[in-house]
Amino acid sequence: MMEIELSKKEHKPLQINPIKHSQPMGAALAFMGVKDCLPLMHASQGCASYTKVFYTRHFNEPIAIYNTSVSDITAVLDGGDYSILMAIENITKKNKTLKPALIGLHTTGLTETKGDDVRSVGMHIEIPYCYVNTPDYEGGMESGWALTAKSLIEQLCEPTTEIKQEKIILLPHVSMQPIEVEKIKELCEAFGFETYALPDISTSLDGYLDEGQGKLANGGITVEDIQGLADAATVVSIGSSMKMAAKALVEKNENINHIHFDHLMGLDASDNFVANLMKIRQIQPVPSVKRWRGRLQDAMLDCHFLTGSSHFVVTGEPDMVVGICALLRSVGGTIDAVVSTVYAPILETIEAKKVFVGDLEDAVSYFEKTDLVVSNFHAERLLHTYHDKGLVIRGFPNYEELGNQLKNDQHYEGSCHFLFEIANTLREVKHHV
Amino acid sequence: MVSRAKIKDLMNESACSHNKDKQAKGGGCDKVKPGLAAGGCAFDGAQISLFPYADAVHLVHGPQTCLGASWETRETKTSYTGRDHTQMGFTTGITTNDVIFGGDKRLSDSIDYVMAEYKPEAIFVYSTCVTAMVGDDIDMTCKLGSDKHHTPIIPVHAPGFVGGKNLGSRLAGEAVLEHLIGTKEPEFTTPYDINLIGDYNVTGDMWQYLPILEKIGVRVLSSLSGDGRVGDVRTAHRAKLNVIVCAKSLVTLCRKMNEQYDIPWISVSFYGKRDTTFAIKEIVKALGDSALIEKADKILAEEEVKLEENLKYYKEIFAGKKAVLNTGGNKAWSIASGLQDLGIEVVATSIRKSTEDDIAKAKEYLGENGILMKTPASQQAKVIDEKGADILLAGGRSLYTAIKKRISFIDVNQEKKTSYGGYDGLLNLAQDLKYAFDNPVFANVAKPAPWEVS
Numbered sequence: 001m002m003e004i005e006l007s008k009k010e011h012k013p014l015q016i017n018p019i020k021h022s023q024p025m026g027a028a029l030a031f032m033g034v035k036d037c038l039p040l041m042h043a044s045q046g047c048a049s050y051t052k053v054f055y056t057r058h059f060n061e062p063i064a065i066y067n068t069s070v071s072d073i074t075a076v077l078d079g080g081d082y083s084i085l086m087a088i089e090n091i092t093k094k095n096k097t098l099k100p101a102l103i104g105l106h107t108t109g110l111t112e113t114k115g116d117d118v119r120s121v122g123m124h125i126e127i128p129y130c131y132v133n134t135p136d137y138e139g140g141m142e143s144g145w146a147l148t149a150k151s152l153i154e155q156l157c158e159p160t161t162e163i164k165q166e167k168i169i170l171l172p173h174v175s176m177q178p179i180e181v182e183k184i185k186e187l188c189e190a191f192g193f194e195t196y197a198l199p200d201i202s203t204s205l206d207g208y209l210d211e212g213q214g215k216l217a218n219g220g221i222t223v224e225d226i227q228g229l230a231d232a233a234t235v236v237s238i239g240s241s242m243k244m245a246a247k248a249l250v251e252k253n254e255n256i257n258h259i260h261f262d263h264l265m266g267l268d269a270s271d272n273f274v275a276n277l278m279k280i281r282q283i284q285p286v287p288s289v290k291r292w293r294g295r296l297q298d299a300m301l302d303c304h305f306l307t308g309s310s311h312f313v314v315t316g317e318p319d320m321v322v323g324i325c326a327l328l329r330s331v332g333g334t335i336d337a338v339v340s341t342v343y344a345p346i347l348e349t350i351e352a353k354k355v356f357v358g359d360l361e362d363a364v365s366y367f368e369k370t371d372l373v374v375s376n377f378h379a380e381r382l383l384h385t386y387h388d389k390g391l392v393i394r395g396f397p398n399y400e401e402l403g404n405q406l407k408n409d410q411h412y413e414g415s416c417h418f419l420f421e422i423a424n425t426l427r428e429v430k431h432h433v
Numbered sequence: 434m435v436s437r438a439k440i441k442d443l444m445n446e447s448a449c450s451h452n453k454d455k456q457a458k459g460g461g462c463d464k465v466k467p468g469l470a471a472g473g474c475a476f477d478g479a480q481i482s483l484f485p486y487a488d489a490v491h492l493v494h495g496p497q498t499c500l501g502a503s504w505e506t507r508e509t510k511t512s513y514t515g516r517d518h519t520q521m522g523f524t525t526g527i528t529t530n531d532v533i534f535g536g537d538k539r540l541s542d543s544i545d546y547v548m549a550e551y552k553p554e555a556i557f558v559y560s561t562c563v564t565a566m567v568g569d570d571i572d573m574t575c576k577l578g579s580d581k582h583h584t585p586i587i588p589v590h591a592p593g594f595v596g597g598k599n600l601g602s603r604l605a606g607e608a609v610l611e612h613l614i615g616t617k618e619p620e621f622t623t624p625y626d627i628n629l630i631g632d633y634n635v636t637g638d639m640w641q642y643l644p645i646l647e648k649i650g651v652r653v654l655s656s657l658s659g660d661g662r663v664g665d666v667r668t669a670h671r672a673k674l675n676v677i678v679c680a681k682s683l684v685t686l687c688r689k690m691n692e693q694y695d696i697p698w699i700s701v702s703f704y705g706k707r708d709t710t711f712a713i714k715e716i717v718k719a720l721g722d723s724a725l726i727e728k729a730d731k732i733l734a735e736e737e738v739k740l741e742e743n744l745k746y747y748k749e750i751f752a753g754k755k756a757v758l759n760t761g762g763n764k765a766w767s768i769a770s771g772l773q774d775l776g777i778e779v780v781a782t783s784i785r786k787s788t789e790d791d792i793a794k795a796k797e798y799l800g801e802n803g804i805l806m807k808t809p810a811s812q813q814a815k816v817i818d819e820k821g822a823d824i825l826l827a828g829g830r831s832l833y834t835a836i837k838k839r840i841s842f843i844d845v846n847q848e849k850k851t852s853y854g855g856y857d858g859l860l861n862l863a864q865d866l867k868y869a870f871d872n873p874v875f876a877n878v879a880k881p882a883p884w885e886v887s
Contacts, residue, residue: 010528012546013542013543014524014526014539014542014546014547015522015526016522017504017522018497018500018501018504018522018524020497021497022496022498022501022502024498025501025502040468043562043593044562044593044594045465045472045473046499047474047593049472049473049477050477050498050499050502051498051502053506054502056829057506057848062830066468067467067468068468069465069466070467070562070594071465071594071596072437072440072592075562075566075594083467086466086468087467088468090466090467090468091468091469094468094469108498109495109496109498109527109532109562109563110593113532113562113563113566113567114566135529136496137496137497137527137529137563140497209833209878210833211833211837214830377505378504381505381520397502399505
């Protein structure tokens with residue numbers, strides 16, 4: 001086994017069984033968290049089609065994604081305006097009832113290579129417009145999502161110097177599922193905050209049965225609310241990728257207080273979060289929060305025999321693996337390897353024997369000596385050859401399992417559920433061989 | 434390299450019924466329109482057509498999206514006993530540097546890596562929008578790789594922006610014709626050798642009808658590409674007949690093989706009882722051996738009796754049931770035919786994306802009173818009411834219609850886990866229909882909430 005270092009440099013020329021997803025996919029998901037947004041991918045038609053299928057299967061929901069269908073001719077002759085304007089015209093002409101509140105445009109490898117200038121499109125249309133540059137040969141899904149949040153703030157949010165003391169803005173990282181965003185929002189609301197999340201997929205991709213779905217983003221934060229974000233007293237970034245979006249908001253109003261959390265998993269992070277909210281509001285948490293903390297303490301003790309004697313391999317987006325590893329370490333788990341989709345400085349803080357950027361081909365070489373793998377759906381088939389390895393599926397995509405949008409791993413409550421799922425999976429593979 | 438002339442040529446396939454429809458309006462396949470096309474791209478089509486070759490590695494030379502969201506998404510079954518590459522993903526995942534300085538070095542290194550670590554029978558190298566646009570010399574890199582490793586390394590030039598899925602399939606066919614077919618001789622031949630073209634063995638569809646062909650004595654020399662082997666397709670030029678299954682995109686390949694190797698071709702479907710019987714009869718008829726035809730008739734009669742016996746139970750349950758079908762292309766009539774074989778009346782079907790041929794067939798299957806829906810999204814609810822339909826078979830977006838109308842629903846576009854092909858597949862369909870009819874879930878979720886009751 002070759003030694004793999006955590007560095008920005010790749011250790012092989014290709015990816016085999018990749019876990020990395022592209023920036024455009026993260027951007028598309030972020031736009032789905034803005035109410036009545038029309039996510040428009042500036043790309044050839046396949047990019048959007050793949051992305052649509054990917055999220056449809058993960059969330060089991062109709063997904064709204066459109067594309068500009070760049071052809072070989074427009075790839076050469078068009079500077080971007082034509083395809084984008086034609087796409088908007090065709091879409092709105094075809095569905096007269098479609099009233100997008102926002103055109104969320106993002107680029108791809110193709111349209112960045114040809115060097116389109118997508119900024120000016122907004123001048124030619126009456127619908128509000130937000131653009132973001134997301135070439136897929138740079139960054140990954142996590143940065144695509146974060147860049148989109150930043151662009152939404154930069155381009156839509158109105159600057160102010162006023163402050164509403166009880167208003168709080170949450171900026172969740174890409175791997176947080178709809179219910180997780182909702183739970184954190186509810187926690188803030190229980191402290192008496194007027195709470196917003198950007199992007200907010202908790203009301204758009206949460207598996208809610210409704211008519212006429214899938215033409216625009218069903219739920220999410222409204223454009224109006226985005227425009228008015230800058231009068232919040234507090235902005236909270238969750239995940240290191242989201243720091244830049246928080247900074248963009250502070251630039252709109254320097255009186256905003258920015259609080260950052262690398263993740264919200266496990267006792268320490270949850271305590272830290274609650275302590276901060278208590279400090280701002282100068283009140284005690286509601287009884288249920290205290291109750292859940294006690295349950296997490298108990299869950300940690302209940303699980304520690306199994307987790308403390310077990311070895312783990314964790315793969316995924318940086319902000320997600322940072323949280324998972326912190327929680328597993330807090331109950332004595334030994335983390336043999338962390339395989340990340342892309343490089344991020346935050347990865348350096350993980351307590352593991354090995355942390356590196358790679359793919360599932362790399363991860364497999366650590367499977368032999370591990371007890372449990374936390375990875376996406378693609379690890380399932382690779383683990384079929386072993387009979388004594390557990391798998392807990394986290395991250396994108398999870399094509400086969402149902403109810404992905406309702407899996408909560410965050411804060412006191414979610415951490416309990418996550419730990420029990422880990423421990424019960426370990427029980428199956430370790431004691432039933 | 435892919436050239437404009439080649440694309441133009443492929444878009445105007447004389448043997449394609451799509452083309453026949455459009456000829457009057459200026460000819461050729463549909464071109465992509467900004468904002469309207471929701472379907473896959475040429476690369477998608479090419480990958481679908483070739484991916485089932487389990488003994489080859491499929492290396493995607495492009496940025497992350499092209500492969501990242503598409504690998505391990507199709508249940509293309511294989512009987513290959515070696516490492517199954519169809520459920521793996523290989524991509525060069527190019528970065529900014531490759532866009533600026535060219536990605537040939539990365540591609541060449543990747544080929545070396547794959548040959549050293551995986552030793553496949555062949556490598557298909559797919560170009561994509563970005564690598565086509567920056568002008569990577571994929572042909573040369575593949576040729577050098579082939580020479581170095583003494584293994585076919587085949588460039589597939591179907592970057593997404595040249596067109597839709599259908600065109601991509603054609604381009605994949607071109608690559609196979611140019612680089613593989615005719616490069617090897619089969620160990621032996623029989624007078625009853627056929628190539629199966631366009632069946633990708635999704636959920637094992639092919640395995641539903643192959644045993645019957647085998648029993649009759651028809652040998653599948655090669656497949657493009659369901660449960661296929663690259664080594665076999667190299668010998669495809671020695672087949673006596675090309676059988677194209679439920680696919681229009683690969684007619685170009687069949688026409689060209691007819692011109693180059695004098696192999697005739699027929700187009701068939703294995704969906705439902707009537708179509709399966711018809712397909713097999715067409716195959717033996719085309720092979721033109723009277724003893725074979727006789728044997729086939731006998732075996733098919735036996736199979737049909739066996740099937741009818743198994744269907745009896747279902748036909749009783751389904752008696753009087755009415756279905757509305759809302760799905761595209763040839764499914765508009767092929768699924769209808771299957772439903773009718775089960776004794777279900779198909780009262781309406783969608784012809785929104787169908788060709789003239791498909792529409793004619795739909796008309797034929799549904800009869801005088803059948804409704805052909807041009808705008809199914811707005812029509813289907815009304816049709817369900819008027820005809821008193823019991824079940825809606827459609828894509829996921831129509832689920833709400835079914836719930837509102839309180840009738841059963843089957844998502845025909847969902848990734849299915851069981852095969853509906855051939856005789857046995859019809860039994861699978863019958864079973865799934867029975868489950869759908871029996872399931873109270875649609876009526877249960879349609880119940881009003883306490884706060885909606887006045």
